[in-house]
Amino acid sequence: MSKLHVTTTINGDSREFLCEPEDTLLDALRNTLGLTGAKEGCATGDCGACSVTVNGRLVCSCLMLAAEAEGQEIDTIEGMADHDKLHPLQKHFLEGAALQCGICTPGFLVAAKALLDKNPDPTETEIRYHLAGNLCRCTGYDKIIRAVQNAAAEMRGA
Amino acid sequence: MALDDTKRDFKVIGQRVVRPDGIDKVTGKAQYGADLILPGMLWGAVVRSPHAHAKILKIDASEALKLDGVEAVVTRADFVEQKGDNFADNLDNIMAGKKALYDGHAVAAVAATSQRLANKAAKLVKVEYEILPHVTEVDEAMKADAPVLHEGRKYTGAPAGSGPNVTHYQDYGHGDLDAGFAKADMVIERSFKSEGVHQGYIEPHACVANYNTDGRGETWVCTQGPFMIRDFTAAFNGFNISQVRVTPSEIGGGFGGKAHIFIEPVAAALSKKTGRPVKMAMTRSEVLRATGPTISGHIDVKIGMKKDGTITAGYLGMRAQGGAYPSGTVDMATQAAFAAYDLENVKSEGWNVVTNRPKEAAYRAPGAPLGVWGVESVLDELCQELNLDPMEVRIKNAAKKGTKSSYGPTFDDMGLLTALEAAKAHPHWNAPLDGPNKGRGLSCGFWFNFGGATSVSLQINSDGTASVTEGNPDIGGSRASISMMAAETLGLPFEKVRTIVADTNSIGFNQETNGSRVTFAVGLATIKAAEAAIKVMCGRAAKIWGIDEEAVDWVDGAAVPSGPNAGDFPPMTLAEIAKVAVQTGGPIAGHHEVTADGAGVSFGVHIADVEVDPETGKTTVLRYTAFQDAGKAIHPDYVEGQMQGGAVQGIGWALNEEYIYGADGRLQNDGFLDYRIPVASDLPMIDAVILEIPNPGHPYGVRGVGETGIVPPLAAIGNAVSRATGVRMTKLPMSPPTVLKAIS
Ligand code: FES
Ligand code: FES
Numbered sequence: 059m060s061k062l063h064v065t066t067t068i069n070g071d072s073r074e075f076l077c078e079p080e081d082t083l084l085d086a087l088r089n090t091l092g093l094t095g096a097k098e099g100c101a102t103g104d105c106g107a108c109s110v111t112v113n114g115r116l117v118c119s120c121l122m123l124a125a126e127a128e129g130q131e132i133d134t135i136e137g138m139a140d141h142d143k144l145h146p147l148q149k150h151f152l153e154g155a156a157l158q159c160g161i162c163t164p165g166f167l168v169a170a171k172a173l174l175d176k177n178p179d180p181t182e183t184e185i186r187y188h189l190a191g192n193l194c195r196c197t198g199y200d201k202i203i204r205a206v207q208n209a210a211a212e213m214r215g216a
Numbered sequence: 217m218a219l220d221d222t223k224r225d226f227k228v229i230g231q232r233v234v235r236p237d238g239i240d241k242v243t244g245k246a247q248y249g250a251d252l253i254l255p256g257m258l259w260g261a262v263v264r265s266p267h268a269h270a271k272i273l274k275i276d277a278s279e280a281l282k283l284d285g286v287e288a289v290v291t292r293a294d295f296v297e298q299k300g301d302n303f304a305d306n307l308d309n310i311m312a313g314k315k316a317l318y319d320g321h322a323v324a325a326v327a328a329t330s331q332r333l334a335n336k337a338a339k340l341v342k343v344e345y346e347i348l349p350h351v352t353e354v355d356e357a358m359k360a361d362a363p364v365l366h367e368g369r370k371y372t373g374a375p376a377g378s379g380p381n382v383t384h385y386q387d388y389g390h391g392d393l394d395a396g397f398a399k400a401d402m403v404i405e406r407s408f409k410s411e412g413v414h415q416g417y418i419e420p421h422a423c424v425a426n427y428n429t430d431g432r433g434e435t436w437v438c439t440q441g442p443f444m445i446r447d448f449t450a451a452f453n454g455f456n457i458s459q460v461r462v463t464p465s466e467i468g469g470g471f472g473g474k475a476h477i478f479i480e481p482v483a484a485a486l487s488k489k490t491g492r493p494v495k496m497a498m499t500r501s502e503v504l505r506a507t508g509p510t511i512s513g514h515i516d517v518k519i520g521m522k523k524d525g526t527i528t529a530g531y532l533g534m535r536a537q538g539g540a541y542p543s544g545t546v547d548m549a550t551q552a553a554f555a556a557y558d559l560e561n562v563k564s565e566g567w568n569v570v571t572n573r574p575k576e577a578a579y580r581a582p583g584a585p586l587g588v589w590g591v592e593s594v595l596d597e598l599c600q601e602l603n604l605d606p607m608e609v610r611i612k613n614a615a616k617k618g619t620k621s622s623y624g625p626t627f628d629d630m631g632l633l634t635a636l637e638a639a640k641a642h643p644h645w646n647a648p649l650d651g652p653n654k655g656r657g658l659s660c661g662f663w664f665n666f667g668g669a670t671s672v673s674l675q676i677n678s679d680g681t682a683s684v685t686e687g688n689p690d691i692g693g694s695r696a697s698i699s700m701m702a703a704e705t706l707g708l709p710f711e712k713v714r715t716i717v718a719d720t721n722s723i724g725f726n727q728e729t730n731g732s733r734v735t736f737a738v739g740l741a742t743i744k745a746a747e748a749a750i751k752v753m754c755g756r757a758a759k760i761w762g763i764d765e766e767a768v769d770w771v772d773g774a775a776v777p778s779g780p781n782a783g784d785f786p787p788m789t790l791a792e793i794a795k796v797a798v799q800t801g802g803p804i805a806g807h808h809e810v811t812a813d814g815a816g817v818s819f820g821v822h823i824a825d826v827e828v829d830p831e832t833g834k835t836t837v838l839r840y841t842a843f844q845d846a847g848k849a850i851h852p853d854y855v856e857g858q859m860q861g862g863a864v865q866g867i868g869w870a871l872n873e874e875y876i877y878g879a880d881g882r883l884q885n886d887g888f889l890d891y892r893i894p895v896a897s898d899l900p901m902i903d904a905v906i907l908e909i910p911n912p913g914h915p916y917g918v919r920g921v922g923e924t925g926i927v928p929p930l931a932a933i934g935n936a937v938s939r940a941t942g943v944r945m946t947k948l949p950m951s952p953p954t955v956l957k958a959i960s
Binding site: 085089093095096097099101104134155157164193196199 | 232234238241243244250253331332417418420466470497499693853854860862865895896897899904
């Protein structure tokens, strides 16, 4: 079976890769491009560990075909920090101990950034519902919600 | 061990420092089990039984092996048969022998050049089965004429006359139950039933094995127990332990479920057979079908109480299933059940039975949540019937230092009463709960805490910093707390210490990261290793000064002359001593190896407010507060995190989570859509109140905090739902249909 050639932009860099027609974007990121920050917790769209954004829209990369990335702008956890400067969400996750094992953290950060990009001042309930597609088994979510609130406040200059 | 240190002013301990592995984890750099790719690597897939109970008549892999890129197939014949129940049962669990014993039981595995090809090849492996009658329910499995899982096997722990699947019986207690019940003004008896629940770690099991035909090699794996993986991998493949090097990756949750082996010896076998590295990663469905869950079963509780709230007698009996192989977890359920109370007459007993379900794996305070759920539910009902304040009744009967526990030992210093008093004084307990369909529940919880075999080494570096090497995978920030204890002992700032979790060749043996043991036992060994290095540094200073070694003290990170020499020389700092170490006698290091004792029991108290929708039966948690004795909280954020995470796992257990088996013996809900763990929108904030009653068994007073948090929620939520609805809840989970049925 011949492979498909895909040209895409990942974290601002133009990238090309080959994939099989049935490869998911998550497969391509992790196994072809070496971007293992997106994790596979379920491969069925239920855990959010594989969250990335495509043209700014939050998606589960396990549910999108790699070939569909053609011509799209993909952002992953690896592109969230600006070189050596952490994004406020990353900083507040660290300072607020919003991770324990950390396997869910890339997904939460990508999903939380997608929320704050659209809604800089979400309520606690809005944060909880927006992040309801991301599973965390370690933290009970308390410190994650607080970290998102604190990052939002910092980003608003509050 | 002296406890005076717990009174001192700590400089590093108790701070909320940023964890050393943090940046890797928020930038996606951290490497977990499935993140490693090696040159020339193959991918593995497991062939699993679709039947709950079947004889394996024949395995034919010829079609699979014909595919271009399929490199090897292994079956049970590729492994070394084991002696002794533990090794033999584990081998049989990771690769079935004559029979498949549950839906999802591994029967063969393949390695191929891609994951997709491996999956395709696994489907082409033809397994001929003879389907046998199966049993997945406890009481069915206990019957004399039940389908037999292990024909001819004699279980020495089973009482005479038990059915052929009963593996184990044990009882605990003291006093005279009949006399106790006779003294009661009211006796309530209830039967409870729980379903199986899974640990639900978000990272599926994954490993990369890289072995040669000479039996030398390495495994990279997400595990709670790299030494355990090493020992089983070596035994099952006929390797020598010294030739097997296991490197623990970052680990994406475990909760006990990754303190067991599954795919790792299989990956090693495939690697040995092909001479190439082999990666194996489970799917979520495989995780749910073939790993984890905890025990489940029936719990009978009978408690007698006087009108003034005094408990006169308590009985608990549990019939548990622990899947297809013998399990002793029911013992911990029955031991923990009454641990919170000072009782004159108490008995608990438990039976374990094998069923056609996956082998039970440890899950955070294994068994304890179930026993405590039964006891705390009946206590609450007695309080309702006798019109007593549930907080006062618990305070009145609480176990304390000197109490002979329900499971035998006499308690030392412990924080249960402190936690109860804190809960009683907390705004949550005193806030009004207005409106219909609402209820407030209270529960105590207990976990033993473990110590265990531990090795730590610590080196002093030439720039005045220290490196700690330990062998227990860090699941929730333990590298931070270990560095903090080393820094505190050495008198260094936190930033000058780095702790790593080493591979099995680079540090002495360590038991798994379990039993809430790491901060306690690894912390203790780290303090001792630091003290050993301090002794060397004091010796070096003495040598430089030309005074007696005994006449040097270690104060705030520096050697100072003491006794007759006090004031003769200015203090010599760790950095100054380290800089000249090579000239004064050689590198400076300390190490400590111990089987740590004195872990110190752990108690917690939880309060839950719920609202139950009478039309749908859905329960909403309105407010939740957890109180727990941490002994000494090394890093308070991560202590709170353990309490919050445990509470929410318990809330999931109470309200949503369950293993559902069909009549065909197959797991019906093998994904996160149907095995529904709590999500952010299900929950309120979880308030965590840390109490500190120092553990006399640790130099800084530390108690493990990892497990107790999951123990109280079942009853705290259950009591709240029962009070909200006016109907006593006796079945878990209290999912909407269960509650609706109970109230209509
Ligand atoms: S791996 Fe994509 S949602 Fe779970
Ligand atoms: S921190 Fe472990 S799953 Fe979220």
